[in-house]
Each structure stands twice: as C-alpha cells, then as structure tokens.
Amino acid sequence: MSQFAYQNGVLHAEGVALNAIAEQYGTPTYVYSKAQLLGNFAAYADACAGRDALVCYAMKANSNLAILDLLARQGAGFDIVSGGELLRVIAAGGDPRKVIFSGVGKSVDEMRLALTHDILCFNVESIPELHRLNEVAGSMGKKARISLRVNPNVDAKTHPYIATGLKANKFGVAFSDALDTYRTAASLPHLDVCGIDCHIGSQLLDDAPLLEALDKLIELIDTLDAEGIHLHHLDIGGGLGVDYGEVGEGAPVAVGDYLGRLFRRVDAWRAERHGGKPIKVIFEPGRSIVGNTGVLLTRVEFLKHGEEKNFCIVDAAMNDMARPALYQAWMDMQPVVQSSAAGETFDVVGPICESGDWLARERALAVAPGDLLVMHTAGAYGMTMASNYNTRGRAAEVMVDGGQTHLVRRRETPQELFALESVLK
Numbered sequence: 001m002s003q004f005a006y007q008n009g010v011l012h013a014e015g016v017a018l019n020a021i022a023e024q025y026g027t028p029t030y031v032y033s034k035a036q037l038l039g040n041f042a043a044y045a046d047a048c049a050g051r052d053a054l055v056c057y058a059m060k061a062n063s064n065l066a067i068l069d070l071l072a073r074q075g076a077g078f079d080i081v082s083g084g085e086l087l088r089v090i091a092a093g094g095d096p097r098k099v100i101f102s103g104v105g106k107s108v109d110e111m112r113l114a115l116t117h118d119i120l121c122f123n124v125e126s127i128p129e130l131h132r133l134n135e136v137a138g139s140m141g142k143k144a145r146i147s148l149r150v151n152p153n154v155d156a157k158t159h160p161y162i163a164t165g166l167k168a169n170k171f172g173v174a175f176s177d178a179l180d181t182y183r184t185a186a187s188l189p190h191l192d193v194c195g196i197d198c199h200i201g202s203q204l205l206d207d208a209p210l211l212e213a214l215d216k217l218i219e220l221i222d223t224l225d226a227e228g229i230h231l232h233h234l235d236i237g238g239g240l241g242v243d244y245g246e247v248g249e250g251a252p253v254a255v256g257d258y259l260g261r262l263f264r265r266v267d268a269w270r271a272e273r274h275g276g277k278p279i280k281v282i283f284e285p286g287r288s289i290v291g292n293t294g295v296l297l298t299r300v301e302f303l304k305h306g307e308e309k310n311f312c313i314v315d316a317a318m319n320d321m322a323r324p325a326l327y328q329a330w331m332d333m334q335p336v337v338q339s340s341a342a343g344e345t346f347d348v349v350g351p352i353c354e355s356g357d358w359l360a361r362e363r364a365l366a367v368a369p370g371d372l373l374v375m376h377t378a379g380a381y382g383m384t385m386a387s388n389y390n391t392r393g394r395a396a397e398v399m400v401d402g403g404q405t406h407l408v409r410r411r412e413t414p415q416e417l418f419a420l421e422s423v424l425k
C-alpha cells in the first residue's frame with residue numbers, strides 16, 4: 001500500500017498534506033515516507049527471516065543520512081561504491097562490518113579506508129584490482145575479504161544505460177575468465193577469497209534473468225569447489241524494479257515472490273549438489289527499497305503556449321531529477337490538489353538552459369501558475385544524482401513520520417555552492 005494518497009482531493013504523505021509541506025519548506029523538495037521505507041525493507045527482511053542472509057542496501061539509490069540510519073537500525077548492511085559512501089554509513093551509525101564495496105575503480109585510499117574499518121567484503125571487478133588490493137592489505141598487515149564480481153552475460157531486458165551484466169559492459173570479470181581469476185586471487189597472500197557476486201542491471205520487472213544469473217553463479221561455485229576454492233557467500237546483486245506507473249510497463253515481481261523462488265533454488269542446490277554445506281546469500285537492492293518512498297514536490301512557475309507544444313515550467317529541473325534527461329525515463333507527474341477543470345497537454349520542464357531539461361512529456365494536466373505538482377516514485381536515483389548545474393542549490397529533503405515532518409536535508413544556498421572556490425589573486 002502506498003503511503004502517498006489523496007484525501008479530500010489533496011495528496012498526502014502518511015496523512016500530511018503535501019501543500020502544507022510546500023508552505024513550510026518551499027519547493028522543490030523531496031518528501032519521503034518513513035513507513036514506506038520500513039515496509040519496503042521489511043519485505044526483504046521477512047523473506048530472509050531465519051536464513052543466513054544479509055540485505056546490503058545499495059546506497060547510491062539514496063544516501064540521505066536519515067534513510068541510512070533507519071535502515072541500519074533495521075539491521076541492514078550497505079553496498080557502497082566509494083570511500084565517501086563508507087563515511088556516510090559510519091556517520092549514520094551503520095556497521096562497517098556489514099558493508100560490501102562494489103565498483104570498477106577503487107582507489108588505494110578507498111581500499112585503505114575500507115580495510116581500516118574492517119568491511120565485510122570487497123566485490124573485486126578485475127585482475128589489476130586484485131593485485132592492488134593485495135598490496136594495500138599487505139602494507140597494512142591485513143587480509144582483505146574478497147568476492148569476484150562475475151559477469152554472467154544475462155540480458156536483464158532493461159534500458160541499455162542501466163544494464164550491467166552483458167559482455168559489452170565495463171563491469172565484472174567475464175564468466176569464461178572467472179575460474180582463472182579465482183585461481184589468481186587464491187594465490188595472493190593478503191586476500192581471503194570468500195564469495196562470488198553479480199549485478200546484472202537495474203529496474204528489472206521480471207525475476208527470470210536474476211534466477212538465470214543465480215544458476216550461473218551456482219555452476220561456478222561447483223566448479224570452484226572441485227578446485228579446492230570454497231566460497232562462503234553468494235551475492236546476487238540488486239536490480240528489482242519499481243512501478244513507475246507507465247502505461248504498458250506493468251509492475252515488478254513482488255520481493256517476497258522473487259526471494260522465495262531464489263531461496264528454493266539455493267536450498268535445492270545445497271541439498272543435491274553442495275553436500276548440505278551452508279552459504280550466506282547477500283542482496284544489494286537499491287531502487288526497490290527507496291523508489292516509492294519518495295516524491296519530488298515542485299511548483300508551477302509559468303505556463304507557456306508554444307507554436308508546437310505547451311510547456312508547464314516548474315521550479316524543479318534536471319539538476320534535481322536527472323532520470324528523464326539521462327534515460328528518457330517516464331516519471332508520473334500529478335497535481336497535489338485534484339481539479340475537475342479540463343486539462344491541456346504539456347511538457348513539464350525546468351528552468352535550466354538545456355532542451356534536455358524536461359521532467360515529463362505530453363501529459364494531460366489541469367494546472368495554473370502557482371499550483372503544486374509531484375513527481376511520484378522519485379526516491380531512488382533522484383537526490384543522489386542531483387547536481388548544482390546553473391548554480392542551482394539542491395532541493396530540500398523532508399521525512400514524514402506518522403504525521404510529523406522532519407527536515408532531513410536543508411536546501412543549499414547559492415553562497416554555499418561557490419564557497420569552495422577561489423579567484424586568482
């Protein structure tokens with residue numbers, strides 16, 4: 001059930017009217033629902049109950065400290081892709097020993113930081129990275145726990161920019177090279193080879209490609225076992241999608257159904273081929289935890305009737321939400337206050353000086369200047385991909401918690417944006 005619903009014609013978040021939030025905090029503002037967030041995490045936690053499993057939230061989707069704190073208190077681990085994200089986990093009170101570190105370009109400093117905090121595992125993506133990590137760990141007198149990110153060459157059937165498990169993608173080690181790469185890893189004295197992982201892409205509506213990837217990982221675990229390389233965990237990555245409401249797209253498979261099918265396969269394999277030995281299962285969900293947790297609240301500045309198109313110019317822009325500009329993503333936009341007036345067809349655009357600065361195209365809307373609109377399902381890859389283009393301060397972020405609203409990130413001022421710069425003297 002969504003925590004964002006109309007009551008008496010006004011959109012509310014957990015019972016708080018969004019127009020009241022706009023009055024108090026201004027626009028553009030991201031509004032999150034704590035109940036939605038906890039419900040989404042609980043779907044994973046419930047499906048994992050009683051099992052050796054860890055949900056490492058992929059914080060690139062939304063790394064606001066309030067969100068990290070709430071998830072950490074539910075027992076979440078975190079999937080990070082930079083030293084900065086590790087520092088965020090620590091600042092939010094998360095446990096570094098439940099952190100896995102993904103990414104193709106980890107620097108020496110990032111490796112050192114992660115080893116200092118004794119993270120659970122590095123998801124290594126190449127042979128040069130294995131050697132670098134071995135050296136860094138050795139120089140610190142430590143052993144780094146590693147998993148190899150294997151590229152199962154499964155077609156995730158998603159947008160090419162967010163598919164990651166194909167041969168043509170920069171991620172992971174090719175399936176055909178995996179065995180040799182594991183041999184190399186096992187020969188390096190400062191590495192502790194403990195897992196295997198993959199991540200085939202994002203916004204997947206069907207779990208069939210994920211289960212296909214699982215089968216490939218399992219096949220490799222069997223091969224490695226025969227080589228004397230015994231793994232303790234398998235990490236299937238994230239990727240489950242959300243319902244953006246686009247006509248003809250359909251809804252994603254439910255988390256519980258996907259995890260149920262996955263665990264049944266893992267159990268059958270363990271019993272039949274793995275000698276009943278235990279294996280920890282790790283998940284790296286991002287979007288499916290936070291996507292429908294947030295909306296982007298924006299106000300109409302002007303309506304402009306062009307020669308070919310009508311434009312609804314709002315105060316949010318591609319710097320606040322880049323998904324439409326980057327991926328031609330379809331995001332649902334609705335008025336905060338419902339109206340029975342006849343609408344017109346608009347492109348919803350921001351104030352930035354780019355033709356690519358659009359949030360929604362060809363939408364029937366009954367709106368007037370000063371009205372409020374929301375972009376739904378904006379909790380994932382919204383604020384984390386925001387920029388200061390056109391010297392625009394990033395939006396505020398507000399968390400609604402059972403009738404109370406809390407400012408969890410204030411709006412940036414223009415002065416803050418250039419405070420790090422200096423002029424030549």
Ligand SMILES: Cc1ncc(COP(=O)(O)O)c(C=O)c1O
Nearest residue numbers: 058199202238239284285286287
């Ligand atoms: C390595 C890795 N893990 C997890 C995720 C999270 O993916 P999603 O938000 O699709 O669940 C991503 C991003 O797609 C990723 O690159």
Ligand SMILES: N[C@@H](CCCC[NH3+])C(=O)O
Nearest residue numbers: 162164202203323380381
């Ligand atoms: N930023 C992308 C998802 C990227 C996933 C990261 N591997 C999106 O908004 O859909």
